[in-house]
Amino acid sequence: MPRIASAKALESYRKEQKKLRPENQRFLAICAGTGCKAYGSDKVVAAFAEELKKAGLSDEVKIRATGCHGFCERGTLVVFQPEGILYQRVQPDAVPDIVERTIKNGEIIEDHLYDDPSTGEKYKYEKDIPFYKHQNRLILGMNGHIDPCSIDDYIALDGYSALVKAFDIGPDKVLEEVKASTLRGRGGGGFPAGRKWETCRNVASDKRYVICNADEGDPGAFMDRSILEGNPHSVIEGMIIGALTIGSDEGYVYVRHEYPLAVERLGIALQQAREKGFLGENILGTGLNFDIKINRGGGAFVCGESTALMASIEGKVGEPRAKHIHTVVSGLNDKPSNLNNVETWANVPLIVKKGAKWYTSIGTKGSPGTKIFSLVGKVNNTGLVEAPMGMTLRQVIYDVGGGIPGGKEFKAVQTGGPSGGCLPKEKLDLPVDFDTLWEEGSMMGSGGMIVMDERNCMVDVAKYFLGFLKFESCGKCTTCREGVKRLHELVTDVTEGKGTMETLELIQQLCDTVEVGSLCALGQTAVNPVRSTLKLFREEYEAHVKDHKCPAAVCKELITYTIDEEVCTGCLVCGKRCPQDAILGTKKKPHTIVQEKCIKCGICEDVCKYDSVRVA
Amino acid sequence: MSVTFSINGVKVEAATGDNVLDTARTNGFEIPSLCHHEAVSPYGACRLCLVEINKGGRKKITTSCNYEVLDGIDVKTDSPEIHKHRAMVLELILAEAPKSEQVQALAAQYGVKQSRFANAKNDEAQKDRDNCILCGLCTRVCSEIVEVNALTFNGRGDKRGVGSPYLEQPQTCIACGACAWVCPTDCIGFSEEDGVRKVHRWGRELPMAKDENGRPVAPVFQLHHFKKRVGLPDDFFKKAPGSR
Numbered sequence: 001m002p003r004i005a006s007a008k009a010l011e012s013y014r015k016e017q018k019k020l021r022p023e024n025q026r027f028l029a030i031c032a033g034t035g036c037k038a039y040g041s042d043k044v045v046a047a048f049a050e051e052l053k054k055a056g057l058s059d060e061v062k063i064r065a066t067g068c069h070g071f072c073e074r075g076t077l078v079v080f081q082p083e084g085i086l087y088q089r090v091q092p093d094a095v096p097d098i099v100e101r102t103i104k105n106g107e108i109i110e111d112h113l114y115d116d117p118s119t120g121e122k123y124k125y126e127k128d129i130p131f132y133k134h135q136n137r138l139i140l141g142m143n144g145h146i147d148p149c150s151i152d153d154y155i156a157l158d159g160y161s162a163l164v165k166a167f168d169i170g171p172d173k174v175l176e177e178v179k180a181s182t183l184r185g186r187g188g189g190g191f192p193a194g195r196k197w198e199t200c201r202n203v204a205s206d207k208r209y210v211i212c213n214a215d216e217g218d219p220g221a222f223m224d225r226s227i228l229e230g231n232p233h234s235v236i237e238g239m240i241i242g243a244l245t246i247g248s249d250e251g252y253v254y255v256r257h258e259y260p261l262a263v264e265r266l267g268i269a270l271q272q273a274r275e276k277g278f279l280g281e282n283i284l285g286t287g288l289n290f291d292i293k294i295n296r297g298g299g300a301f302v303c304g305e306s307t308a309l310m311a312s313i314e315g316k317v318g319e320p321r322a323k324h325i326h327t328v329v330s331g332l333n334d335k336p337s338n339l340n341n342v343e344t345w346a347n348v349p350l351i352v353k354k355g356a357k358w359y360t361s362i363g364t365k366g367s368p369g370t371k372i373f374s375l376v377g378k379v380n381n382t383g384l385v386e387a388p389m390g391m392t393l394r395q396v397i398y399d400v401g402g403g404i405p406g407g408k409e410f411k412a413v414q415t416g417g418p419s420g421g422c423l424p425k426e427k428l429d430l431p432v433d434f435d436t437l438w439e440e441g442s443m444m445g446s447g448g449m450i451v452m453d454e455r456n457c458m459v460d461v462a463k464y465f466l467g468f469l470k471f472e473s474c475g476k477c478t479t480c481r482e483g484v485k486r487l488h489e490l491v492t493d494v495t496e497g498k499g500t501m502e503t504l505e506l507i508q509q510l511c512d513t514v515e516v517g518s519l520c521a522l523g524q525t526a527v528n529p530v531r532s533t534l535k536l537f538r539e540e541y542e543a544h545v546k547d548h549k550c551p552a553a554v555c556k557e558l559i560t561y562t563i564d565e566e567v568c569t570g571c572l573v574c575g576k577r578c579p580q581d582a583i584l585g586t587k588k589k590p591h592t593i594v595q596e597k598c599i600k601c602g603i604c605e606d607v608c609k610y611d612s613v614r615v616a
Numbered sequence: 617m618s619v620t621f622s623i624n625g626v627k628v629e630a631a632t633g634d635n636v637l638d639t640a641r642t643n644g645f646e647i648p649s650l651c652h653h654e655a656v657s658p659y660g661a662c663r664l665c666l667v668e669i670n671k672g673g674r675k676k677i678t679t680s681c682n683y684e685v686l687d688g689i690d691v692k693t694d695s696p697e698i699h700k701h702r703a704m705v706l707e708l709i710l711a712e713a714p715k716s717e718q719v720q721a722l723a724a725q726y727g728v729k730q731s732r733f734a735n736a737k738n739d740e741a742q743k744d745r746d747n748c749i750l751c752g753l754c755t756r757v758c759s760e761i762v763e764v765n766a767l768t769f770n771g772r773g774d775k776r777g778v779g780s781p782y783l784e785q786p787q788t789c790i791a792c793g794a795c796a797w798v799c800p801t802d803c804i805g806f807s808e809e810d811g812v813r814k815v816h817r818w819g820r821e822l823p824m825a826k827d828e829n830g831r832p833v834a835p836v837f838q839l840h841h842f843k844k845r846v847g848l849p850d851d852f853f854k855k856a857p858g859s860r
């Protein structure tokens with residue numbers, strides 16, 4: 001197939017592709033995202049291919065290995081289209097049965113349906129499952145419908161039509177539209193994308209770069225990975241529109257080192273886009289020249305910071321520089337460079353296609369559109385959640401997330417990744433948007449959301465994030481390298497019962513200087529986890545300091561495990577499992593723990609069927 | 617092109633591309649620093665040179681060494697807030713370099729006699745760092761002035777260190793001693809004994825060439841390097857200083 005040389009040619013090509021995919025076409029959308037692959041989805045795909053062939057149904061029922069559907073916890077996910085029936089946790093050995101009963105005979109196998117852990121209710125259709133029902137999957141929705149390695153799938157679903165429209169209305173109009181949409185950067189800062197584009201475009205220069213930030217280094221975050229793995233063309237299309245608007249002929253996607261699948265699929269997508277004429281010279285016959293290269297990240301969290309990222313693309317050490325001169329003015333190779341996050345770029349085609357007016361009708365006034373969150377921790381449904389901005393924390397955690405497992409009580413939600421903050425129960429009804437979270441001492445960040453219950457210690461949480469940042473700081477500037485290290489030491493002292501009220505005071509003071517004094521945003525925001533918990537959960541810090549107690553019973557130095565003699569049945573299980581042989585007791589007699597030997601691993605508590613282990 | 621702005625209310629002039637720190641010093645204002653030298657490019661590592669910059673009505677505390685002068689900005693080199701942050705930064709640095717007299721003196725100026733971070737645990741952790749504050753002056757002098765790139769940073773976060781690329785004897789090091797001379801905490805160490813020049817921290821030892829009177833001049837490598845860079849006659853260093 002030669003390059004598509006004009007918008008008209010694209011439309012006729014699209015028609016052909018649509019014809020090949022009639023609306024009533026039966027197909028299986030099998031998730032082949034990183035999560036489901038880990039559960040063995042490749043084998044599921046292979047098994048379906050084989051069984052369908054055996055049954056002579058290969059033409060009637062197609063298979064599409066798709067990107068992540070967001071509900072990775074329940075993988076491997078198989079969706080029967082066009083009906084939209086979802087089978088979860090599908091194993092390869094169940095496939096012959098599924099083909100026979102469900103595909104041939106239309107029977108629903110109850111065992112494969114999703115059952116709500118809090119109500120026990122079973123759901124047949126994907127769209128009815130609470131996890132999906134309350135979302136608005138503008139960006140992720142397409143993941144379940146396309147094979148990321150097939151540009152034709154994307155084209156058939158109106159892919160690259162936004163690009164055609166952009167050429168039609170021209171760069172000025174596109175810029176106007178993106179500005180009017182007030183789209184804000186999804187990589188953390190929330191800076192208005194249109195304003196960034198405009199600044200970059202207006203800097204006099206013979207060369208400009210557009211760059212996509214796919215470094216995604218927050219622990220537990222995988223929204224950008226899922227977009228690149230599931231729908232790479234949406235990002236490419238966004239970047240081409242950006243290049244046209246800003247006036248660039250060279251683009252980069254900076255992908256995190258640990259994302260081989262994303263690199264592979266993006267590579268395939270770029271090659272296909274080049275072959276079809278969406279990249280390279282004279283794109284769609286319009287005269288625009290633009291191409292995109294992949295740059296594999298150096299593996300450090302700080303490389304996601306804009307100046308470090310650009311230094312890294314230049315082949316230098318990925319360390320931040322002072323941003324007194326912004327990268328939109330002088331960035332990669334000292335040329336104006338427009339950097340946006342993966343999710344930001346993926347929003348662009350939607351805005352161009354449907355208009356700013358439509359876009360601003362979703363979300364809130366200050367933060368329009370949707371945001372993808374990675375919802376993890378003590379919540380029933382973990383996974384990728386795409387919600388309109390302004391949804392409350394409660395709706396995300398309870399309606400989509402299905403609440404807290406095990407009848408435990410919600411304690412806090414940590415938003416914004418390692419530099420975010422923790423919000424307590426009282427804040428559950430806050431709308432989730434850039435400004436509200438910021439005002440509350442937390443942030444949107446790239447969309448991390450970790451739910452915590454009564455058994456999470458907030459001092460321990462602060463210690464965890466400080467430990468991460470201490471390790472990930474590039475180490476260039478004193479306040480971040482030494483300051484974060486000292487904060488980690490001081491907070492560790494608190495968790496070990498060695499802290500005093502002066503320790504808490506020193507933590508406060510040090511936070512102020514690290515925030516103001518650090519060179520880049522890593523150091524400047526590294527104080528958020530400790531500062532927000534110290535403010536909102538001060539009594540918990542004080543309990544560690546004054547009473548030498550960890551109320552959540554987490555901090556090992558401050559807790560003891562005991563066995564409640566009234567409840568213990570003398571079943572012997574804990575004694576067998578204790579790695580220290582610290583539990584004494586004979587059959588049917590209450591057991592006791594020898595404190596000197598106990599290393600507080602908590603195994604006895606986990607294994608006791610009678611709930612007789614106490615920790616305080 | 618020249619730029620006009622104010623420092624502590626006094627009007628000053630500087631050339632485009634100059635930085636605020638050097639300009640302030642030229643005009644007699646004091647700002648402390650530990651990672652800056654006007655002969656090498658600014659780096660922004662120590663964070664002592666924090667000042668308040670008011671640009672178009674927006675106030676910000678930021679480092680002055682890497683801030684390029686701009687028309688119309690207002691710079692304040694001291695305030696209670698700046699003082700507070702510098703004192704805290706010095707407390708951090710003093711714990712890194714407890715033995716450095718320069719750091720001690722600077723800290724004392726800011727009322728810091730003892731670092732609250734200096735304790736037995738810290739001494740143990742800082743042992744390998746041995747008073748180095750990772751200011752990057754040695755690496756910059758070595759690459760920008762001496763131009764042999766013998767030194768580099770390694771590791772990251774609290775594991776960052778400085779040394780030769782593979783922590784062996786730096787092969788391109790000419791033992792000129794510029795790093796030891798520029799180091800603010802004197803933690804590199806440099807000596808000449810029995811015709812051998814040593815740069816202790818990097819473990820570099822080079823025999824020195826002798827002049828016609830048998831006096832050691834400098835390591836052979838260094839002389840080669842200088843001759844090449846400056847285009848001196850081949851026997852330049854062979855002659856005694858008076859007859860060159």
Ligand SMILES: Cc1cc2nc3c(=O)[nH]c(=O)nc-3n(C[C@H](O)[C@H](O)[C@H](O)COP(=O)(O)O)c2cc1C
Pocket residue numbers: 184185186187188189190191213214215216217218301302303304305306307339340341342344345446520521522
């Ligand atoms: C330490 C650090 C790490 C960052 N990591 C990322 C990242 O992984 N992905 C990302 O998009 N932005 C990251 N950012 C934000 C980027 O610097 C930049 O603001 C962003 O990519 C701009 O795109 P946006 O406006 O579309 O959000 C990071 C910032 C800092 C300070």
Ligand code: SF4
Pocket residue numbers: 302320472473474475476477478480481518519520521522523524
């Ligand atoms: S703030 Fe931290 S990550 Fe940023 S330059 Fe300083 S040391 Fe490096």
Ligand code: SF4
Pocket residue numbers: 747748749750751752753754755778795798799800801802803804
């Ligand atoms: S050795 Fe000295 S000059 Fe080099 S980084 Fe350490 S403190 Fe700075």
Ligand code: FES
Pocket residue numbers: 031032033034035036037067068069070071072073075077
């Ligand atoms: S990887 Fe399959 S749902 Fe996320």
Ligand code: FES
Pocket residue numbers: 648649650651652659660661662663664665666679680681682
């Ligand atoms: S002199 Fe400016 S940061 Fe060190």
